[in-house]
Amino acid sequence: MKDEKLVIKDLLSKDLKSHIILKIEKLDISYGHVCWKIKTHKGNFLLKIAERKTDNHHFLNEIYAQRLAIESGMKVQRVLVAKEVPNSLNKNYYIQEWLPGSDAQKSISNFSGLEKQQFSWEFGETLAKLHSIKGDFFSEDLLGEKKTSSWRELVTNRLEKLLHENREVCVLDNKTIDNMEEKCNRLLQNLSDNIEPGFTHRDLYLSNVLVADNKFLNIIDFEHARFYDPLWDFVKVEAWIFRKFPELRAGFYKGYSNKFPWENEYDFRITLYEGIEFLAAFPYFGKKFPDRRMLAMFNYELQEWINIKSIKFEGEFFGK
Incomplete structure (x- = not known):
């Protein structure tokens, strides 16, 4: 079985093509997602992979919710990439800006x-x-x-x-x-x-x-x-x-x-x-x-x- 980090690095090489990946770190911060902190030469990002709620409708609703919050003026991380199944992970995932704190x-x-x-x-x-x-x-x-x-x-x-x-x-x-x-x-x-x-x-x-x-x-x-x-x-x-x-x-x-x-x-x-x-x-x-x-x-x-x-x-x- 392919190493988990290698799978993530391969994914990032396609989704963040203009970024040089410096470090990836798995985080223990979520019940519903597997989360990775991505450090690149352009800044930090968060990769969230759906685990508990895996249907595409739930995923699309989550992305739409963040868009509505941003449009209202909330300090919400902008989503750079959002990919629903089917994809290389066979799981819904998105990459968003990292918010310090x-x-x-x-x-x-x-x-x-x-x-x-x-x-x-x-x-x-x-x-x-x-x-x-x-x-x-x-x-x-x-x-x-x-x-x-x-x-x-x-x-x-x-x-x-x-x-x-x-x-x-x-x-x-x-x-x-x-x-x-x-x-x-x-x-x-x-x-x-x-x-x-x-x-x-x-x-x-x-x-x-x-x-x-x-x-x-x-x-x-x-x-x-x-x-x-x-x-x-x-x-x-x-x-x-x-x-x-x-x-x-x-x-x-x-x-x-x-x-x-x-x-x-x-x-x-x-x-x-x-x-x-x-x-x-x-x-x-x-x-x-x-x-x-x-x-x-x-x-x-x-x-x-x-x-x-x-x-x-x-x-x-x-x-x-």
Whole structure:
């Protein structure tokens, strides 16, 4: 079998013909891709090879997401080469500019209190900028190949899909699943019909935020982006970031609200989306990619949602 580095060098000799390759280094920075840092006489680049999501549609949606982010003024790495299957690797891959910095998950604990305040404010402000990219439809992608006639239809479809998957994998007991179905549907009845589609990242945790010199740099990795109600992003922001770093919450919401003033209805919508999104964790971490630690964390989140969060909004109606 041909050496892995030789395969990559051969690929780069064709895709970066005008570059002298000085060094290639395999990186451990992604769950969904195999990543290589490419050093050339013209600068550094990143090669990302799809591993978990291998279909061409997902790949093309990821490339399109980055293009939309760049066009909106985001500091996103420009894609130089994008090749879908069939190709020499027999895997979808792309090469993009290298953006210096490190992921915030590894660095945030070393920030001073003032640095955390500034970081969280800029993070919130940048997410608001991303959410200001409007779509013409709701869809389980950005390309519009999986669009629905309404936001209510998409949310209903996603809920029904996840309820079915949970009954198939048998990680949660049927009583809990039935309880979630009842509570989510009750909240869904009160969902506004006036929500507009916007660019939604759908995978916001600190490893997808870059920092440099203890300052916010940018949001990265748009492989899960879709045209949703952008408030869906707050599910992971709350569970994955603010649960561990509550000191970041206030500054983040101030930065976000600077563009989108917070409305009472937002809390209701986020609560509904939390219930649905927490259901997704059990087929994923229970069967597809087993992880007992993550299952335990999401079981805690789910029980808290059932016993505390969902009750707050039961019986309330927000203007449809």
